[in-house]
Each structure stands twice: as C-alpha cells, then as structure tokens.
Amino acid sequence: MSLRDALLALPQSLLLARNDAALAAMLSVDRTRRGPRLIGIGTILDTLGPEPGAALLDALYALRDTVPAIKWAWVLIDRGELDVSLDSVRGQIDALVSQGVMTAAQAGAINSLAEVADPVSVSDVSAILNAEGY
Structure with a gap:
C-alpha cells in the first residue's frame, strides 16, 4: 500500500484535524525498509x-x-x-x-x-x- 493510500485510509476526522506530526507518527509505527547490513x-x-x-x-x-x-x-x-x-x-x-x-x-x-x-x-x-x- 502506498503512503498516500495508507494516509487516506485513516479516519476522515483525523485527516481534517490536520495534526500532520501525529499522522506521520501513526503511519511510522512498524514501518521498515531493507538497509545494507x-x-x-x-x-x-x-x-x-x-x-x-x-x-x-x-x-x-x-x-x-x-x-x-x-x-x-x-x-x-x-x-x-x-x-x-x-x-x-x-x-x-x-x-x-x-x-x-x-x-x-x-x-x-x-x-x-x-x-x-x-x-x-x-x-x-x-x-x-x-x-x-x-
């Protein structure tokens, strides 16, 4: 799922509140990528x-x-x-x-x-x- 899709799937009330920092924190939970190791x-x-x-x-x-x-x-x-x-x-x-x-x-x-x-x-x-x- 793209970041846009994940964001827009959140409840409308959260999006309308426009607490962008809180939304970013919510979307960041357990979000990982592969990095060199x-x-x-x-x-x-x-x-x-x-x-x-x-x-x-x-x-x-x-x-x-x-x-x-x-x-x-x-x-x-x-x-x-x-x-x-x-x-x-x-x-x-x-x-x-x-x-x-x-x-x-x-x-x-x-x-x-x-x-x-x-x-x-x-x-x-x-x-x-x-x-x-x-």
Whole structure:
C-alpha cells in the first residue's frame, strides 16, 4: 500500500484535524525498509545463540567444498561482509531453509538484521494532504 493510500485510509476526522506530526507518527509505527547490513561469524552466533549459531556455521562450513554459492558466501561470512539485505543472499537463505540446513525462524532472525526503521516525515504527510485538498 502506498503512503498516500495508507494516509487516506485513516479516519476522515483525523485527516481534517490536520495534526500532520501525529499522522506521520501513526503511519511510522512498524514501518521498515531493507538497509545494507554486513554480517559475519560473530553476528550469526549473537543472533542465533552460541549453540544454534555454531551448528549453522558448521553446516555452512561443511557445504562450502561442494556448493559454489556457499563457498563464496563463506568467504564473505568469514570477513564479516555478507550483506543480508541483498535479494541474492536472501534467496540463498530461503534455499537453505528448504534444504533443511537452517530453520525458518533462524532465517527470519538473520533477515531481520537488515530491517531498519522507515519513518514517515511530516512534510510527506503535509504534501499529500495539501494535494488532496485537506
């Protein structure tokens, strides 16, 4: 849903009150976008916990000799440079889930590392409401 559509879906009374800052705050709740996030061994251990993280790292380490995508991802993990915001990396994470290498919960935890707040600005709200004649 676009920002305009989300704003105009709010109750008419709120739009007519024109408290643009309050409207922006309401629309900003739980609003996120993907941002660059480099991770490595330490991040995986911290995110998943020492034992589950180590088990995943062991599984990836074992696969690196037979799966080219894992081999090169491992180089980036080892250097702390695997960007989990990239579609290609997220696709590989999904493949690892479908292959039973990691759980969906683990994938979600790792993918969430690339989620950053994406607040709505007051000026964006004002511009939309002004354009709509409020």
